[in-house]
Amino acid sequence: MDDEPTYEVGHKRPPVASQFEKGKSGNPKGRPPGRKRLLPHEAVLGREALIVEGKHRRRVSADEAFILQLYARGLAKEGPLRAIAMEALEKPQVSTVQFARRKIFFTIYAKDGEVEKPMRKLGMALLLDRSQVLARWVIEPWLVQAALARLGDRRLTIEEQEVVLAATRKPLTVEWPEWWETKPS
Structure with a gap:
């Protein structure tokens, strides 16, 4: 009879023939050249967003739109985010980005008697x-x-x-x- 131990193929036990060979890479070709890995937030924040303020529309970078949205949400609610937003608006901004003092208006329409x-x-x-x-x-x-x-x-x-x-x-x-x-x- 055979002296080799029996190997059962099943859950988490692939056939021996299809397993990776020792010393050989599982990804022999590697990452294709010219394909750069971006950080996940860079892919989103590198884009432009459309801001509507009343009748005016303007394009801003996504990171500026994100900051504006944080300010708007912070000012709309009571809590720590509101305090941070108020504090940030009161301090003079040193950076070249000039968006801290802009007023952002949201229009919400209500039906008669439904406030x-x-x-x-x-x-x-x-x-x-x-x-x-x-x-x-x-x-x-x-x-x-x-x-x-x-x-x-x-x-x-x-x-x-x-x-x-x-x-x-x-x-x-x-x-x-x-x-x-x-x-x-």
Whole structure:
């Protein structure tokens, strides 16, 4: 009989004849010449993107479009990205790229009487207790602060202040003006 050990062909056990030979490369021809390997992000960021700002259209590099999108998303939401975006916009830019102070506008159309979806998409308000019968909308602190800054010399009555305070999501995080009388508890 044969003295050779038997070799079972099966899962993860290819036939001996089709296995790689010792000392011989599995890719004998190698990588074709002239074919350069790009980093994955270079293939994307090397392209151009079309930016629409109101009625104006312009082409920018993809990396600039990416930064602009980060700014827009950061400014639209409350959280760490918003703080970073605000800090970056306040610092003077030293680089030659001049896009930090541009205003980017997004147009979201709402049907008559249907403001919930646009407000949620723009990060302006949040629906609390959605599953409850008494669900209510609260306004994001950054929006309250921006609205108060636009008042100028105009002052709100105490009743109006109470309404604003009750409608603010995190009233303790808002920097209330000096003339504000109704303080959050």
